[in-house]
Amino acid sequence: xxxxxxxxxxxxxxxxxxxxxxxxxxxxxxRAEPKTFNPLLAADDxxxxxxxxxxxxxxxxxxxxxxxxxxLATDWKxxxxxxxxxxxxxDGLQFSDGTPFSAEDVAYTVQQLxxxxxxxPTGDSFRSGEGKVETRVARKNRITIxxxxxxxxxxxxxxxxxxxxxxxxxxxxxxxxxxxVAENKAGSYIVLKRNPYYWRxxxxxxxLPYIESVHLDIQQNRDAEMLRLTRGQIDFINxxxxxxxxxxxxxxxxxxxxxxxxxxxxxxxxxxxxxAPLPVYKKMWFTSTNFRRAVSExxxxxxxxxxxxxGHARPAAxxxxxxxxxxxxxxxxxxxxxxxxxxxxxxxxxxHLQGGVLRDHEGHAVxxxxxxxxxxxxxxxxxxxxxxxxxxxxIKLNVVTLDFPSLIERITRTFDYEACLLGLVNDDLDxxxxxxxxxxxxxxxxxNPSEKTPATAWEAEVDRLMRAQASNPNPKKRKEYYDRVQxxxxxxxxxxxxxxxxxxxxxxxxxxxxxxxxxxxxxYWNVDELSLSSEFARNR
Amino acid sequence: MKYARIxxxxxxxxxxxxxxLADYIAPASYARQFREEPNAAPSRQHLLGTDDLGRxxxxxxxxxxxxxxxxxxxxxxxxxxxxxLIGGIAGFAGGWLERLVMAGxxxxxxxxxxxxxxxxxxxxxxxxxPLVSVAITFALLGCLGWAGAARVIxxxxxxxxxxxxxxxxxxxxxxxxxxxxxxxLPNLKPVLYAQFWISVPVFILTEANLGILGLGVAEPLPSWxxxxxxxxxxxxxxxxxxxxxxxxxxxxxxxxFHVVLSKEELPA
Numbered sequence: 001x002x003x004x005x006x007x008x009x010x011x012x013x014x015x016x017x018x019x020x021x022x023x024x025x026x027x028x029x030x031r032a033e034p035k036t037f038n039p040l041l042a043a044d045d046x047x048x049x050x051x052x053x054x055x056x057x058x059x060x061x062x063x064x065x066x067x068x069x070x071x072l073a074t075d076w077k078x079x080x081x082x083x084x085x086x087x088x089x090x091d092g093l094q095f096s097d098g099t100p101f102s103a104e105d106v107a108y109t110v111q112q113l114x115x116x117x118x119x120x121p122t123g124d125s126f127r128s129g130e131g132k133v134e135t136r137v138a139r140k141n142r143i144t145i146x147x148x149x150x151x152x153x154x155x156x157x158x159x160x161x162x163x164x165x166x167x168x169x170x171x172x173x174x175x176x177x178x179x180x181v182a183e184n185k186a187g188s189y190i191v192l193k194r195n196p197y198y199w200r201x202x203x204x205x206x207x208l209p210y211i212e213s214v215h216l217d218i219q220q221n222r223d224a225e226m227l228r229l230t231r232g233q234i235d236f237i238n239x240x241x242x243x244x245x246x247x248x249x250x251x252x253x254x255x256x257x258x259x260x261x262x263x264x265x266x267x268x269x270x271x272x273x274x275x276a277p278l279p280v281y282k283k284m285w286f287t288s289t290n291f292r293r294a295v296s297e298x299x300x301x302x303x304x305x306x307x308x309x310x311g312h313a314r315p316a317a318x319x320x321x322x323x324x325x326x327x328x329x330x331x332x333x334x335x336x337x338x339x340x341x342x343x344x345x346x347x348x349x350x351x352h353l354q355g356g357v358l359r360d361h362e363g364h365a366v367x368x369x370x371x372x373x374x375x376x377x378x379x380x381x382x383x384x385x386x387x388x389x390x391x392x393x394x395i396k397l398n399v400v401t402l403d404f405p406s407l408i409e410r411i412t413r414t415f416d417y418e419a420c421l422l423g424l425v426n427d428d429l430d431x432x433x434x435x436x437x438x439x440x441x442x443x444x445x446x447x448n449p450s451e452k453t454p455a456t457a458w459e460a461e462v463d464r465l466m467r468a469q470a471s472n473p474n475p476k477k478r479k480e481y482y483d484r485v486q487x488x489x490x491x492x493x494x495x496x497x498x499x500x501x502x503x504x505x506x507x508x509x510x511x512x513x514x515x516x517x518x519x520x521x522x523x524y525w526n527v528d529e530l531s532l533s534s535e536f537a538r539n540r
Numbered sequence: 541m542k543y544a545r546i547x548x549x550x551x552x553x554x555x556x557x558x559x560x561l562a563d564y565i566a567p568a569s570y571a572r573q574f575r576e577e578p579n580a581a582p583s584r585q586h587l588l589g590t591d592d593l594g595r596x597x598x599x600x601x602x603x604x605x606x607x608x609x610x611x612x613x614x615x616x617x618x619x620x621x622x623x624x625l626i627g628g629i630a631g632f633a634g635g636w637l638e639r640l641v642m643a644g645x646x647x648x649x650x651x652x653x654x655x656x657x658x659x660x661x662x663x664x665x666x667x668x669x670p671l672v673s674v675a676i677t678f679a680l681l682g683c684l685g686w687a688g689a690a691r692v693i694x695x696x697x698x699x700x701x702x703x704x705x706x707x708x709x710x711x712x713x714x715x716x717x718x719x720x721x722x723x724x725l726p727n728l729k730p731v732l733y734a735q736f737w738i739s740v741p742v743f744i745l746t747e748a749n750l751g752i753l754g755l756g757v758a759e760p761l762p763s764w765x766x767x768x769x770x771x772x773x774x775x776x777x778x779x780x781x782x783x784x785x786x787x788x789x790x791x792x793x794x795x796x797f798h799v800v801l802s803k804e805e806l807p808a
Contacts, residue, residue: 247779303575307575307578307592307593307594308592308593367667368667369666369667369668371666377592377769377772380759381592381593383759384573384593384759384760385573385593387571387759387760388571388572388573388760396669398666398667398668398669398670398673398758399758399759399760400666400673400758401758402661402662403658403662406658406659406662416666417666418666418667
């Protein structure tokens with residue numbers, strides 16, 4: 001019987017290899033070397049790319065529909081008020097080295113994930129409260145995981161958890177995803193080979209993935225990456241800047257893909273830290289809602305999107321991008337550019353224009369600096385545009401670019417800054433990922449971190465709403481709470497949201513079945529379904 | 541060589557005059573954003589087109605040249621004076637003082653300049669106007685750029701301190717500050733001039749490097765560094781050759797300084 005099963009698996013392997021594009025190789029660039037191949041430790045872009053291409057997950061967020069879909073699990077159920085999740089697993093799956101997959105592997109992965117000694121960034125999302133995570137393997141393909149406290153949106157978090165083998169001698173290199181790491185030349189390239197045991201099949205029963213291997217070149221220089229794409233040496237660039245995008249679109253429109261607004265946002269905030277080394281009158285400006293709203297209304301977001309991002313961005317309304325289909329509060333619109341209204345708001349707070357200079361009720365000329373990280377020309381341009389916009393209401397803005405460590409030092413330790421312009425790269429659709437930003441006690445509550453008690457009534461309300469949404473298993477109710485958080489953020493503007501950037505990518509015509517999306521990874525989210533044109537595959 | 545020098549001097553004079561008269565020549569303010577015309581090609585209204593934010597590039601080149609050409613010599617003057625003071629006293633005094641000062645100078649020279657500048661720049665107050673920021677940037681360059689020159693001046697001062705005319709001056713009762721001021725410093729002038737002229741293009745280049753890193757002169761004030769930043773992605777500028785004008789101007793000005801300098805370096 002054992003012999004027969006070996007023969008059968010051999011036949012399956014041979015036939016699937018024949019259906020795959022023999023010798024085909026997908027090529028693209030990583031901008032840095034992956035820091036780890038351990039999927040539980042992935043935190044940088046390159047490591048996350050490897051995890052996505054090689055890791056098998058229980059559930060996957062479909063990047064196109066944003067729905068949660070079964071992968072290694074066929075079914076799942078959340079019980080016990082959001083503390084427990086039970087997975088039914090697929091039968092007969094194997095890791096890339098042939099080791100059989102079972103519920104024991106999921107239990108092992110969860111234990112590793114939650115091991116405090118490992119410091120897994122992915123595991124942090126699951127840390128809901130004090131206590132141990134319990135795993136119970138009921139049978140070979142059924143596992144129940146119980147967390148010490150309820151976790152809202154628990155099932156979606158498993159999109160990031162690549163299951164590792166408990167028994168394989170290859171440890172984390174044995175994978176359940178479409179590819180496995182076959183070669184790694186440090187600092188130069190990584191080659192992934194097709195996983196012969198990958199479980200997914202196309203609608204007509206052909207084994208996936210179609211492409212035999214993936215070649216990842218480490219390439220930091222974006223000019224070089226663009227040149228390689230136009231010369232046909234690589235097949236796509238997952239994310240490109242607006243400038244490169246326009247140049248490419250002019251050369252070959254078919255290659256340039258704008259998937260619309262992404263989850264990423266650019267925002268500015270004022271320093272509202274009580275102990276910050278700033279003059280008292282400036283602290284009064286920055287803590288005034290009218291002042292923040294006035295500054296917000298005096299900024300022309302439309303121009304910013306059109307000029308700085310060449311039209312590949314959209315004025316932002318709040319903390320959630322419209323790309324986030326479920327959680328975005330559609331009632332909110334970006335603050336319009338209205339300098340008259342801005343001046344009216346300022347007048348309410350005792351500001352007045354004197355000879356084209358805005359002064360507060362004590363006569364101080366309104367002047368402040370905004371810091372941003374040097375080397376990011378988009379942010380520098382945004383700040384320069386704000387400089388001209390704010391001069392329209394008599395405010396003098398000084399733009400200061402700092403190296404990143406100095407900037408972080410100022411915004412997290414010394415609080416010696418007045419306003420800061422930075423971006424938020426968002427991978428997670430769920431509001432729980434933003435808990436650390438919105439809770440007033442959090443040290444990443446940027447405008448006023450680590451508050452002992454909420455400094456304002458609206459911050460107390462945001463705390464309450466964020467905690468309520470995090471502990472409520474009902475998605476509809478959670479959405480209600482989070483909609484209100486977005487409304488408060490829109491009204492109070494602790495962050496002045498400026499633009500949401502579009503997801504821009506470049507893909508060679510040789511790659512088929514590509515549907516770039518707004519969510520990461522924009523181009524290769526369906527890597528197992530991608531194929532190369534036969535002529536191209538042959539030439540490679 | 542003489543002809544080349546005349547051309548170089550004429551060019552530097554023309555450029556200096558052009559940027560000094562920028563207020564009258566420039567068709568628009570360097571900061572004004574013509575938002576309907578970003579990245580425009582050269583036209584009658586915008587001779588060198590506009591930059592990413594729609595600012596008139598010709599005006600920015602004029603003002604940027606003014607900033608770099610005025611402040612680089614000022615920074616060079618500061619560093620040369622510091623070098624004269626430190627190197628001159630060390631060379632004149634000799635002995636343990638010279639060894640101590642030169643050890644300090646060597647230590648200063650071994651510091652990684654760029655990182656030092658980035659660090660010092662990060663520690664400066666944030667709320668300063670672009671004009672003050674540019675002054676600070678060049679003052680920093682001047683304060684940090686004296687060490688190399690000080691070594692050269694120290695060596696020269698040491699040999700002068702043992703020369704016949706200094707011995708004669710000593711024998712005539714001249715000593716201390718008078719000896720240094722009346723006899724030594726006038727004889728150090730040629731080497732000081734040379735050090736000054738060498739420093740000017742070096743500081744222009746350093747500011748350009750800082751500008752490329754986004755750590756030079758603050759927006760919206762232009763400088764050669766910030767103008768050169770436009771070219772950091774070659775593929776996006778290759779189709780717009782007029783964007784190379786600041787680079788060409790920069791190269792020609794620095795080369796002109798070197799041509800002029802080659803004469804200054806000749807023994808007095």
